[in-house]
Amino acid sequence: MTADKLIVTIFGLTAIIFTYWFFLMKKEEEAVAASDSIDISVKGGYSPEVISLKKGKTTKLNFIRKDPSSCLEEVVLPDFKIRKTLPLNQKLTIEITPKRTGEFDFACGMNMFHGKIVVRD
Amino acid sequence: MLYTLTKRTFTIKGMHCASCVKILEDSLAKVEGVSSAVVNLATGKATVSYAPEKVTDGLLESAVSSVGYKAIIKDVIEHEDAEKLEKQKELKDLRLKSVFSLIAGGLILWGSFPGLMNTSPLILQNFFVHLLLATPVQFWAGYSFYQATIPALKHRVANMDTLVVIGTTVAYGYSAFVTFFPQLLAPYTLNPIPYFDVSTIIIGLILLGRYFEAKAKAGTSEAIKKLIGLQAKTARVIRSGNEIDIPIELVKINDLIRVRPGEKIPVDGIIMEGQSSIDESMVTGESIPVDKTKGDTVVGATINKTGTFVYKATKVGQETMLAQIIKLVQEAQGSKAPIQRLADLISSYFVPVVIMLAIATFVVWYNFGPSPAFLFAMLNTVAVLIIACPCAMGLATPTAIMVGTGIGAEHGILIKDAESLETAHKIDTIIFDKTGTLTKGKPEVTDIIPLNSSVILSERSESKDPVKELLRLVASLEKGSEHSLAEAIVKKAEEKKLALSKVEAFKAIAGHGVEGNINLKGERIKGGGIRIILGNRKLMEKEGVRLDSGQERRIEKLEQEGKTVMMLATRPYTLSPIPSTLLGLIAVADTIKDSAIEAIANLQKMGIEIALITGDNKRTAQAIAKKSGIKRVLAEVLPDQKEEEVRKIQKEGKKVAMVGDGINDAPALAAADVGIAMGTGTDVAIEAADITLVNKDLKSVAAAINLSKKTMRTIKLNLFWAFGYNVILIPVAMGVLYPFAKILLNPIFASLAMATSSISVVANSLLLKRYKI
Numbered sequence: 001m002t003a004d005k006l007i008v009t010i011f012g013l014t015a016i017i018f019t020y021w022f023f024l025m026k027k028e029e030e031a032v033a034a035s036d037s038i039d040i041s042v043k044g045g046y047s048p049e050v051i052s053l054k055k056g057k058t059t060k061l062n063f064i065r066k067d068p069s070s071c072l073e074e075v076v077l078p079d080f081k082i083r084k085t086l087p088l089n090q091k092l093t094i095e096i097t098p099k100r101t102g103e104f105d106f107a108c109g110m111n112m113f114h115g116k117i118v119v120r121d
Numbered sequence: 122m123l124y125t126l127t128k129r130t131f132t133i134k135g136m137h138c139a140s141c142v143k144i145l146e147d148s149l150a151k152v153e154g155v156s157s158a159v160v161n162l163a164t165g166k167a168t169v170s171y172a173p174e175k176v177t178d179g180l181l182e183s184a185v186s187s188v189g190y191k192a193i194i195k196d197v198i199e200h201e202d203a204e205k206l207e208k209q210k211e212l213k214d215l216r217l218k219s220v221f222s223l224i225a226g227g228l229i230l231w232g233s234f235p236g237l238m239n240t241s242p243l244i245l246q247n248f249f250v251h252l253l254l255a256t257p258v259q260f261w262a263g264y265s266f267y268q269a270t271i272p273a274l275k276h277r278v279a280n281m282d283t284l285v286v287i288g289t290t291v292a293y294g295y296s297a298f299v300t301f302f303p304q305l306l307a308p309y310t311l312n313p314i315p316y317f318d319v320s321t322i323i324i325g326l327i328l329l330g331r332y333f334e335a336k337a338k339a340g341t342s343e344a345i346k347k348l349i350g351l352q353a354k355t356a357r358v359i360r361s362g363n364e365i366d367i368p369i370e371l372v373k374i375n376d377l378i379r380v381r382p383g384e385k386i387p388v389d390g391i392i393m394e395g396q397s398s399i400d401e402s403m404v405t406g407e408s409i410p411v412d413k414t415k416g417d418t419v420v421g422a423t424i425n426k427t428g429t430f431v432y433k434a435t436k437v438g439q440e441t442m443l444a445q446i447i448k449l450v451q452e453a454q455g456s457k458a459p460i461q462r463l464a465d466l467i468s469s470y471f472v473p474v475v476i477m478l479a480i481a482t483f484v485v486w487y488n489f490g491p492s493p494a495f496l497f498a499m500l501n502t503v504a505v506l507i508i509a510c511p512c513a514m515g516l517a518t519p520t521a522i523m524v525g526t527g528i529g530a531e532h533g534i535l536i537k538d539a540e541s542l543e544t545a546h547k548i549d550t551i552i553f554d555k556t557g558t559l560t561k562g563k564p565e566v567t568d569i570i571p572l573n574s575s576v577i578l579s580e581r582s583e584s585k586d587p588v589k590e591l592l593r594l595v596a597s598l599e600k601g602s603e604h605s606l607a608e609a610i611v612k613k614a615e616e617k618k619l620a621l622s623k624v625e626a627f628k629a630i631a632g633h634g635v636e637g638n639i640n641l642k643g644e645r646i647k648g649g650g651i652r653i654i655l656g657n658r659k660l661m662e663k664e665g666v667r668l669d670s671g672q673e674r675r676i677e678k679l680e681q682e683g684k685t686v687m688m689l690a691t692r693p694y695t696l697s698p699i700p701s702t703l704l705g706l707i708a709v710a711d712t713i714k715d716s717a718i719e720a721i722a723n724l725q726k727m728g729i730e731i732a733l734i735t736g737d738n739k740r741t742a743q744a745i746a747k748k749s750g751i752k753r754v755l756a757e758v759l760p761d762q763k764e765e766e767v768r769k770i771q772k773e774g775k776k777v778a779m780v781g782d783g784i785n786d787a788p789a790l791a792a793a794d795v796g797i798a799m800g801t802g803t804d805v806a807i808e809a810a811d812i813t814l815v816n817k818d819l820k821s822v823a824a825a826i827n828l829s830k831k832t833m834r835t836i837k838l839n840l841f842w843a844f845g846y847n848v849i850l851i852p853v854a855m856g857v858l859y860p861f862a863k864i865l866l867n868p869i870f871a872s873l874a875m876a877t878s879s880i881s882v883v884a885n886s887l888l889l890k891r892y893k894i
Binding site: 016023067068069077081113 | 203204207211265268269270271272273274276280281282331335451452453454455456457464465468469470472473476477480481483484488511515516519538
């Protein structure tokens with residue numbers, strides 16, 4: 001094996017490991033507790049990504065989409081049966097009242113970007 | 122400084138008196154920048170002139186709310202319009218960018234493709250001209266890809282755009298490097314040429330694909346937009362004797378509203394005076410206009426066809442049937458079908474895996490590929506990145522669910538969520554509740570059998586038809602009774618427009634029947650007429666009326682058909698010349714709905730077993746079952762045992778749907794795999810039901826199952842396509858076929874395939890729309 005091939009191989013393997021680590025070994029973010037309402041910025045994902053809510057308490061989730069990508073134009077909260085189109089650079093409020101505890105995912109319309117709602121007692 | 126003034130009219134909620142007007146006008150006028158404010162109590166609207174630089178919607182809203190009212194500045198319609206405008210702008214932008222990229226790409230291709238380049242002007246063969254054309258494509262047209270990728274990377278998320286960005290940046294970067302430093306690459310490649318055509322055409326095609334995809338996707342949510350568009354905007358309300366047009370938001374419960382021919386009925390209510398024929402097809406899917414008169418309910422957003430009427434609003438705002446339908450459909454479209462779980466799982470790993478495969482492709486081709494190894498490695502890596510299409514997987518299920526639930530709603534079939542839609546296609550047994558579901562729920566006269574025409578027809582008779590005359594006599598007598606069977610008889614006589622006679626000395630004999638004096642042939646008795654009796658066999662026995670064997674058989678036959686038979690006879694009267702005789706029979710039964718027989722036959726043709734469940738006795742149940750073609754009968758089941766019966770059948774390994782009215786049989790509906798409720802009145806949000814048929818049409822049960830089957834077939838085809846596409850074409854792009862067949866995938870073709878892939882999934886979902894219910 002010539003030097004250049006060796007370098008490409010080592011570099012390639014490193015890149016594969018890095019890709020795996022970077023995208024698939026991501027640690028879950030700390031949940032941000034919401035009281036009456038919480039602003040969620042939509043730009044390349046959701047921030048905060050993990051939101052903790054209290055069971056039985058109505059909370060306003062204010063989605064503000066700053067990302068023009070059509071990937072993020074919809075937000076889906078399947079457990080709450082909500083699918084909404086997010087207008088660009090505007091606040092869209094979704095009110096939810098979680099009835100049971102647990103973890104409920106939310107995602108963009110094509111399920112590429114994810115967030116999570118953690119409902120606690 | 123002079124401002125250009127803006128004039129704006131908006132709705133105010135909560136106004137009820139003239140003093141409100143003054144308070145509101147003062148409060149609005151106090152807002153800095155407002156030059157005038159006029160509030161109209163009748164229309165419930167405020168018109169404000171203001172300097173737009175100083176006054177925001179928020180300031181106007183808070184000025185209104187500070188005095189205790191609510192301003193609706195941005196209504197739903199405006200929001201919808203804004204959304205539409207934004208979408209149109211996005212589409213225009215996509216079109217412009219894709220056309221620009223494709224033209225630039227085409228020019229580069231002309232100037233660089235072997236064999237073709239000789240025909241192009243010399244200037245197009247210059248690499249620096251290629252660079253000049255490709256750079257705006259990469260960073261202006263392709264800006265949205267970078268814009269989506271960079272923030273996503275901060276979240277450590279990779280998506281479709283990430284793949285496009287890596288793929289095209291590699292191609293563009295390599296090409297730019299070759300353009301500036303060809304000599305540096307000479308030792309590695311035989312002929313260092315740039316590949317600007319690859320980066321530009323890929324961007325052009327993917328943008329074009331997005332353009333068509335966005336257009337097609339708009340079609341999937343059409344149903345809900347149509348429903349929202351049905352809403353009336355104003356109502357003509359009668360207040361203190363005057364008729365005024367007010368915005369629909371201001372209509373209150375108990376308001377009296379006048380509707381003229383051709384107008385839209387604004388909210389739900391009950392007709393107080395007048396009558397009309399109403400087209401309810403847009404809301405309930407019921408295709409034939411319905412005649413309505415005083416006391417009937419009307420549904421908002423339906424069209425008044427012929428008459429003028431006044432009705433009282435009973436449901437407004439979010440409570441109306443239309444609002445409930447919209448909410449239900451929106452919820453269904455926001456829910457997730459269980460079949461999507463696998464696609465979700467795969468798509469969460471998909472993009473990172475593709476990136477790793479692309480890197481591996483580069484390494485393998487560089488180490489083991491033919492010369493020029495670097496070029497092969499790079500182009501194949503780009504092809505892998507570009508061909509991968511996670512979008513198709515993400516779109517496969519939701520687009521079909523959206524179209525499926527939308528079509529259902531248009532035809533009066535409301536599906537609660539995606540899971541119900543998915544389960545419905547597996548149904549192999551359907552249990553129908555009898556009363557009110559399979560039958561009309563109200564007894565009707567089924568047979569009128571005169572047995573003694575000479576007595577029935579007197580010289581005073583209204584008609585010469587013994588059947589009519591018998592009905593007239595019975596109805597005259599029953600007019601005074603409150604029994605539910607009596608109601609059916611009187612109704613039948615009214616339908617036939619028979620003039621009823623006066624009955625004297627009316628008496629109800631509990632558990633037996635009724636008796637009274639009525640004018641009939643023969644001697645008049647004291648008080649007028651002759652005494653006749655109407656009732657069951659017990660009454661006849663008591664009064665000594667003899668039945669011959671032929672009459673007995675007739676009665677028995679009727680009873681076997683599940684009918685209740687009543688007998689009319691003269692009462693033996695002292696000194697009467699007429700002996701006690703049976704005059705005729707009248708049979709009453711809860712009849713099956715006209716659509717039931719066809720609906721059941723359709724379901725049986727689909728291979729579904731049908732059962733009937735009822736609290737009635739076996740004979741009645743059997744009779745109804747026989748008529749409607751049902752073989753399995755569950756009779757004498759108390760309301761609270763219905764749920765258990767459903768579970769019993771489920772234990773046989775069956776997927777059970779229960780069809781009922783959703784009120785008495787709610788637990789059974791909830792226990793069934795799919796609970797189907799027939800719509801009642803204007804309440805569509807039947808909690809226990811998975812599917813609500815607001816068109817009240819039994820045939821829609823089969824339609825709902827067929828819709829589920831069609832939707833599931835579409836989803837499966839979509840998923841098969843989306844998975845199959847990636848599973849087959851990614852390895853091809855990696856070059857697995859090269860050692861055997863020398864097949865490689867040009868990155869340009871990869872982008873073409875990718876763009877077509879997601880469009881075809883959406884288009885396939887839209888094909889569902891062609892399904893006729």
